[in-house]
Amino acid sequence: MAVLATAPAPSTAARRQTATVVDPPQSPTGPAPSGLLTARTSEDYAALLHRTVDRLADRFASVDAPSAGPDLERLRHLVGAADLDGPGVGSGAALAEADSLYARNAVWFHHPAYLAHLNCPVAVPAVAAEAMLGAINTSVDTYDQSLVGTLMEQRLVAWTAERIGFTGGDGVFTSGGTQSNLQALFLARTRAERTSGEPRSSLLPRLRVLSTDAAHFSVSRSAALLGLDEDAVRTVATDADGRMDPRALRTLLAHLHAAGDTVMAVVATAGTTDRGLVDPIAPIAEVTSAAGVWLHVDAAYGGGLLVSPRRRHLLDGIEHADSVTVDYHKTWFQPVSSSALVVRDPADLAAAAHHADYLNPAAEAASEDAEPNQVDRSLQTTRRFDALKLWTTLRALGPEHIGSMVDAICDLAIAVRAHLEEDPDLHVQGTTDLSTVILRFQPPGVPDAVADDLQARIRRDLFRSGRAMVARTTIDGVPCLKLTLLNPETTVADVAAVLEHVRATGEQLLAGTEATR
Numbered sequence: 433m434a435v436l437a438t439a440p441a442p443s444t445a446a447r448r449q450t451a452t453v454v455d456p457p458q459s460p461t462g463p464a465p466s467g468l469l470t471a472r473t474s475e476d477y478a479a480l481l482h483r484t485v486d487r488l489a490d491r492f493a494s495v496d497a498p499s500a501g502p503d504l505e506r507l508r509h510l511v512g513a514a515d516l517d518g519p520g521v522g523s524g525a526a527l528a529e530a531d532s533l534y535a536r537n538a539v540w541f542h543h544p545a546y547l548a549h550l551n552c553p554v555a556v557p558a559v560a561a562e563a564m565l566g567a568i569n570t571s572v573d574t575y576d577q578s579l580v581g582t583l584m585e586q587r588l589v590a591w592t593a594e595r596i597g598f599t600g601g602d603g604v605f606t607s608g609g610t611q612s613n614l615q616a617l618f619l620a621r622t623r624a625e626r627t628s629g630e631p632r633s634s635l636l637p638r639l640r641v642l643s644t645d646a647a648h649f650s651v652s653r654s655a656a657l658l659g660l661d662e663d664a665v666r667t668v669a670t671d672a673d674g675r676m677d678p679r680a681l682r683t684l685l686a687h688l689h690a691a692g693d694t695v696m697a698v699v700a701t702a703g704t705t706d707r708g709l710v711d712p713i714a715p716i717a718e719v720t721s722a723a724g725v726w727l728h729v730d731a732a733y734g735g736g737l738l739v740s741p742r743r744r745h746l747l748d749g750i751e752h753a754d755s756v757t758v759d760y761h762k763t764w765f766q767p768v769s770s771s772a773l774v775v776r777d778p779a780d781l782a783a784a785a786h787h788a789d790y791l792n793p794a795a796e797a798a799s800e801d802a803e804p805n806q807v808d809r810s811l812q813t814t815r816r817f818d819a820l821k822l823w824t825t826l827r828a829l830g831p832e833h834i835g836s837m838v839d840a841i842c843d844l845a846i847a848v849r850a851h852l853e854e855d856p857d858l859h860v861q862g863t864t865d866l867s868t869v870i871l872r873f874q875p876p877g878v879p880d881a882v883a884d885d886l887q888a889r890i891r892r893d894l895f896r897s898g899r900a901m902v903a904r905t906t907i908d909g910v911p912c913l914k915l916t917l918l919n920p921e922t923t924v925a926d927v928a929a930v931l932e933h934v935r936a937t938g939e940q941l942l943a944g945t946e947a948t949r
């Protein structure tokens with residue numbers, strides 16, 4: 433993978449032989465330190481972090497499976513054994529315990545046999561930045577709590593907006609795509625209310641949201657949270673592959689309009705969670721523009737295409753959206769959490785602002801020398817400075833490199849599909865625009881009903897073995913297995929090895945099924 437050859441190598445953990453961690457922290461003079469990070473504990477802090485990072489680096493270097501196994505009883509016992517009411521054991525012991533309890537039993541998304549959900553390996557500079565923002569504990573709700581942090585977040589939002597093609601867009605970092613989608617629909621509802629001038633009580637029952645049935649569940653959950661009717665989310669038909677059909681959208685819009693309904697938003701998905709399909713945004717935007725309807729593009733998964741050297745065209749038309757969700761913690765290789773909601777027209781965001789006297793008083797917000805308070809834009813109050821992670825990643829690697837990694841995982845999906853083309857037992861289902869591969873284990877002669885039953889059991893047995901992790905899903909009513917490829921260092925051979933586990937597990941289960949028949 434040429435792109436990776438030129439990538440800055442992940443720094444090996446500094447093998448610093450640190451001074452012994454003072455444990456519990458003690459100070460030669462004055463009252464005993466509180467265990468909080470202050471001027472007096474700065475050396476203890478450094479020693480503790482070095483030691484913690486060294487241990488973790490060893491694990492990264494040596495873990496040989498995506499997990500140590502999911503034995504619920506064993507894990508419950510380990511978690512229950514810690515005495516939370518006992519006297520403190522000191523930071524060194526507590527962190528050593530966290531290493532053996534948590535890290536030893538974690539799921540490792542960087543492992544090449546982890547192919548299950550939308551979890552990415554994370555960029556090294558972002559992980560270092562995470563340690564930084566955690567220690568300083570900036571909250572980006574108001575300028576007076578964050579100073580440069582607010583400006584860095586604003587610059588990154590503006591940068592993302594530019595990549596989308598918005599001129600003068602706005603937005604805010606959120607905890608994830610679920611929250612970004614909720615906020616987008618909240619803003620759309622605000623606009624619908626303002627446009628109609630009707631009281632909320634009479635408008636709400638008539639508000640509709642349109643998406644395909646592959647839209648993320650947070651869309652219908654958000655509609656419910658926003659007080660919309662149970663049947664407010666209407667399904668737009670798709671083409672044979674599963675992408676939204678713009679003509680069907682136009683027809684449905686006209687139909688709902690004639691019925692007296694108000695379509696509050698159309699949600700197009702740029703990268704469906706299951707199949708990684710990108711709805712055709714440009715023709716959809718033509719329809720929504722003509723109808724004057726809010727277009728939200730949920731690019732939680734496909735947002736990385738914004739920096740892709742070879743696949744940016746999949747997002748053509750996204751510049752016409754009213755709002756866009758981008759999850760940096762998926763295809764931008766950022767640690768959880770890191771997402772943004774970006775809007776084309778800053779007025780849409782401002783319309784939903786809330787002003788509190790103790791934070792961002794309305795009178796000051798309107799004044800000449802108003803301080804930039806991000807809380808005006810957010811559903812959260814206290815909020816992490818997640819933007820620092822993306823900032824350091826962009827500065828360290830450059831956007832082109834991130835985009836090349838997105839291309840690499842999409843290329844990997846194509847190669848895996850090709851690898852399976854002639855396979856008699858493993859059948860690829862449907863197509864993808866991104867990096868998922870959906871398949872079904874069904875050797876010749878195995879009846880559909882038996883195969884239906886088998887897929888979830890294969891996933892479970894692999895999961896229990898800890899040796900490989902795949903997901904399962906149902907496509908058009910057919911149970912399948914799913915690979916989500918988000919590691920650009922994973923090779924076709926790595927995936928092929930997992931697929932051999934899938935086959936072996938499936939054959940074993942089949943043998944068992946036949947034995948009990």
Ligand SMILES: *Cc1c(COP(=O)(O)O)cnc(C)c1O
Nearest residue numbers: 608609610648703705730732733
């Ligand atoms: C993952 C995903 C979400 C939800 O994002 P979170 O960050 O998990 O809250 C929303 N939409 C799509 C299309 C997704 O793939």
